[in-house]
Amino acid sequence: MGTKTVTATKLALAGLLLALPAAGPFASGTAKGERSGPLVLPPVRKLPEAYASLYSQTLLAWHEQGWKDAPSDADRLPGSRYKSASTDVTVRADALQGKSGVVQVPQPKAWVEYEIDAPQDGLYQLELTVLPGEGSSGPVQIGVKVDGGFPYFEAKTIQIPRKWKDSVYPPKLNEHGDQIRPSQQELSEWGVRLLTDAKFTSPDPLRFRLAKGRHTIRLESVLEPFALAEIAVKAPRPLPAYEQAAAGWKALPNGAEPGWLLTVEAEQMTAKSDPSVQVQASNDNLASPASDGRQIYNTMGGARWSRGGQSAEWTFDVPKDGLYYIHFKYLQNFTKDVISFREIRIDGQVPFRELQSYPFSYSRKWSVEALQDDKGEPFAFYFRQGTHRIGLTAAPSATTPVRESLQSIVDGYQEINRQVAMVTGIKNRSMVDQNRDWNLAETMPDVAGKLRALADRLQEQVDQLQGLYGNSLQGAEGLRSVIFDLRNMAETPDLLSKRPPEMHAQNLEKITSFIDSLGRQPLTLDRIFISSSPERPVEPPGTLTVVGDLVGNFFRTFSPNYHYYGRRDPDGIDVWVNRGRDYVALMQQLADESFTAKTGIKVNVNLMPNPGQLILSNSAGREPDVALGIAEGTPADFAMRNSLVNLSEFPDFASVSEQFQPGTLIPFTYDGSVYALPETVALNVLFYRTDILKSIGLKPPDTWDDLYAMLPTLQQKGYNFYFAKLNYVPIFLQNGASFYTEDGLNSGLNSREAFNSFKQWTELFTVYGLPTEVPSFYMHFRSGDMPVGIADYNTYMQLLVAAPELAGSWEIAPIPGVKRKDGTVVRWSGGNLSSGMIFRSSERRQDAWEFLKWWTSTETQSRFGSEIELLNGVEFRWNTANVEAFKKLPWPEKESKAILDQWKWYKEMPNVPGGYFTPRELNFAWTRTVLQNQNYREMLEKAVFQIDSELKRKQREFGFVDKQGSIVRKLKVPDITQPSEGAGKP
Missing domain, CATH: 3.40.190.10 (Periplasmic binding protein-like II)
Structure with missing residues (x-):
């Protein structure tokens, strides 16, 4: 294509972009049906008896029985003043981070009990002063028993999050000018927390019913060690409405300077509850600071800030005592018409009720809005001179009544399916007999009524959500199809026997997926504005700005640096990695710090967005030296075509291979030679x-x-x-x-x-x-x-x-197996592998081999696994194929043993x-x-x-047989017959 043609194409596409309406994700204006300010939340309704153990139902029952919030606090005890404890619980003789009388709970199933005197009948809350111990990046999880039993289901697992922060701000730059995602640093400090449920499904801290008198409260460790300095049983403090709080503030002297404005970059978080709550790159110039074609982390949150209880916090200073207003520049375009809710805290407390479940409405554009009431009137906050904190926590509690009701519908639907299966014996599609009729209306006389009731209840929940969100609600189409299906079945219940169970499974999947989506609360923040004026401090990007940015991005795509996938040092070996950008950045960092520093071999770690590139590069003769993150079937395919280096020919291959279970090398072995080393392994195990x-x-x-x-x-x-x-x-x-x-x-x-x-x-x-x-x-x-x-x-x-x-x-646990006569249970099983391989076209095979050895070594794999988990959270736990490295990662002891027991049968x-x-x-x-x-x-x-x-x-x-079918040579097929008792030890 000539220069004139390229220029004409650019201009034509640019003209098309300019002609488009501003309806993209960053268009300005107000979307139809948007809502601002607090909403009227769905009421908690009584569910079937099977749900009586849920906190919402237990609290409802207590209220119906006349129980009320206690008027005054009960006991406050130091951690060391326990009544009894498990043998592994200890009391520190010295102070721990400034606190004495500290009890340490070191491992799962360890427990400590306290004797509490309640001054009167009532509902109380528990406040713990806790320090999470050394463990993984996950939160501390405890169970709370009152007088020997869990008062409700949620008390079995209560989360106490750790505190984290980015290690550096602003992020460092790579040689291309892109920012490198900062590593995560845990803030090991005492925290005072009123206990909430694990997923933040209740807008208030959990309540516990205590009659007047003496009670025993047991705290049980579920996951992660912790230290306890104090336990307090407190009376709930009802939150005032905004009008009440504002009335007190307006009586105070207002010294705020007119026109004063402070801008806080949202990516500059002071603290957060989870490493996965991260800075994000907007990849446009509509967020601050502008990216200008670079990878700039200029926002935070997004889809990684969506689970209930995930929180972030920022600090700011005000120059004088007075009334101030808070505005957010945010983007909430993840699920059409669905609202994301946040609990908003000022200096660690929710100042009034309206901020318990504050809605951020769906919009395809960046929005700049004040915290405001349902009439659009901004909230004023009184701040004393000095430093303050604002915290936002993902809070799906607004949808809890609907989600619990939907789950009860799922269970009711499943119960009907179970009854049909028990009557007909039909458990899957293969058992359906279209030529046999069942009189289910007679055998199950109430089935039609149950189906209609389920349809009515489901319709009620759809209506409830539409009332909450005030729109058509994306995803409700699936629920409406289930409603239609339930009513149809109610008309002809005898046909239930001819409907494959898989069809019912599809209906159930629609409801359960919708439940799951309602629990997610994604939100992207760009800036937080603190000002002395209720007026919007800046306008969201206008149409011309949006279109200009789109056009600019379009022209940047013609730049050779637009898709930057890694370093291009001509003196380095090229490593292509089929993983995400964060993985690649960390691998490059480790290679520079460890591998290159020790060996002098430079490495270019490059992102490979599509493994199909390997086939194209092989055809063009432009392969990398090393490829990583490769699916288990690919190395053998390339080896058959003589495109890979035979790793088993290296003199030290035998010692290197001892780091892995022998069975993990089978998929990479072709005709007696090994052409790849395993990186990760996803074993099959039994879940129960x-x-x-x-x-x-x-x-x-x-x-x-x-x-x-x-x-x-x-x-x-x-x-x-x-x-x-x-x-x-x-x-x-x-x-x-x-x-x-x-x-x-x-x-x-x-x-x-x-x-x-x-x-x-x-x-x-x-x-x-x-x-x-x-x-x-x-x-x-x-x-x-x-x-x-x-x-x-x-x-x-x-x-x-x-x-x-x-x-x-x-x-x-290990999967079921076949018992031998000697009593041994044979548990052979496989699992998906990823691998690393060296291309035969490489002119630096020995250097590539040194790199592959370094990368798959115990030291590198354990360090990479630890750091990628700290960088992105526990959901990025590295399932390394190196057995010794696996043992060094923060796996719980019981799970680690089960995995290792199964692994030896790989x-x-x-x-x-x-x-x-x-x-x-x-x-x-x-x-x-x-x-x-x-x-x-x-x-x-x-x-x-x-x-x-x-x-x-x-x-x-491939020349194993000739054209007449006669055998020219045989193939060496790998096999193992005995389980491995350790890496490389059959």
Whole structure:
């Protein structure tokens, strides 16, 4: 394309941008249906009896029984004055950060009890003076028992967040002028906290009912150690309305200077509750400071500041006593028509009721608004001369009544499904018989009424939300389709037997996903303005500014530096990384500090947005020296085409490989040589709800026979077991089946062991009634209808981060296995791997090997894992494939042991030419057997035939057989037969 053509294209596109209406994410103006100021929140309603243990329902019951807030405080005790404690609890002899009489609770399940005298009947709040101990980046979690029992469900897990801050402001710059995300620094200091529930679902601190007299309060550690200096039982302090607070302030002398204005950059946080509450880059010139085409962290929050209880805090100084106003420049365009709520604190306290759940309305544009009432009148705040703090906490409490009601509807729907399954025996799609009729209207005479009631209740919640948000509510279409479906089923309940359970699962998924979305409260802040005037201090970007910025960004895309993916030092080896920008920046930093400083080898760590670039670069002969973050099947594919360095040819490969479990090298081995090293591993483990299994008298299954024995009881109680339909590798390997013959030239699935394995796999669904479609095991595990199942590392992190209310109610264990005659349980299983490999075209193979050794070493992996978690929060915990490095990361002891026990049984399917047909044909065979009721043996035989055909075709291509089909050479297929007792020690 010539210069004139390029110029013409630019001008044409620029003209098109100028002609567009300002309706993008940064358009100015007021969106239709926007609301400002406090809203009327939904009332707490009585739910079915099954929800009586929820805090909202318990508090409602207490109020109905006549219990009121206590008029005065009860006891205040030093931490050392406990009544009793577990043996591992100690009292410090010396002062700890200026406080004496401190009790230390060192580990999960440790506890300490206090005896409290309540001066009168009433509802009280608990205030703790706490110092989180050394642990992971996660919050301290405790349980609170009163007189031997938990007063409500939320008391089982109460979070006490740590305090963090960015290590440096403004962020440092890299050589390209982009800012580097700052590391996180924990502020280890005492905090005085009224206890709130883990997800901030209540607008007030938790209340505890105490009759007049003596009571025992037990504090139990759930996660993370902590020190306790003081426990106080306090009377709740009702918040005044704004009018009351303002009346007192207006009586004070107002010395605020007219026209005084202070601007606080939102990215300059003084403190925050979670490392994942981060500075963000707007990538435009509409936030301050302008990015000008660089990566500038000029905002904070966004989607990473959305979980209930996540908070951030800023400090500011006012020159004189007086009345001031607070404005925010914010962007809330994450979910159409949905409001994000924040609890707003001034100097550590919510000054009046209207700031408990303050709404930030949806808008496609940047907004500049004052904190104001529902009529648009700004709130005035009285500040004394000096330093003050303003804190914002994500507060989904406004939607709690609706979310709890929706969850009760989900449970009611599931109960109907369970009853239908018990009557008909239909547990999945394969059991549906369209030729058989059931008279469910007679067998379950109340089913139609229950379905109508569910539809009515669901409609009521949709109406409630529309009243809260005042708009059409994105996402409600899915709820409306469920309402339509429920009413339709109520008209013809006999047809329930002909509806596959998967259709009901889809309806349930729509509701549970909506519940989850309501609990998220994302918000982006650019600036906070403190001024002596109620007038807006600045205007949001106007149409011309927005269009000008869009045009400027468009022209910047033609700059060679627009997409900066890393360093380009010609003296360095090139490393491409298939991960996010934060990972790449930290890897470059560590490489500069550790690897280059010691070896003198310079490294260019570059972001690879799309792994498909490797194929294109290979075709063009422009590969990097090293590629990282590569999926497990890719190295073998490149090795077959002679594109990778054989790592096992390096003299020290044997000692390097000892850092990994032998089974993790199988997917990277081709024809007897190893072409990649593992980076991360996502193991399969067994997840189980300890609370639910205990309630129905079951234990987690140790073998498949244990699972078969527990399923009848589990399913009769309305629960089920989760097993992903394509997770067949454990079953085949545990039964001694091989996916390929020893010479690697034929499928090994025509053996007796393979047929038995395939039969076991398919019968889990056709005989034992496991669900064939489960869109989200996490959601079902969290709601409790699938209290046990097999899943991987990602599920663990979801539960740890997004389901704090379940802390202490679930555990993990090795997956079920097959018991040998000697009593050993065989638990072979695989899991997704990522890897690092060196390209054969590299002119610096030895330097690349030195880098790959450094990167996968115990020291580097443990340091990187620790720092990436500190940088981004516990949800970024690094699942390293280096066993010793894994042991050094902040995993809880019990979970670490379960993972290591399963890890020694790690084994995956080997890679051979044409091997991609094996999972494909097994999937087809499963579908025909389970969903189409075909004979399992015939379907596996058909799959084997197709697999062998493709294997032969690829073997001819790679020279293992000649055109006549005669064997030219055999393939070396890796295998291990015994579990590893340690890294590299079979």
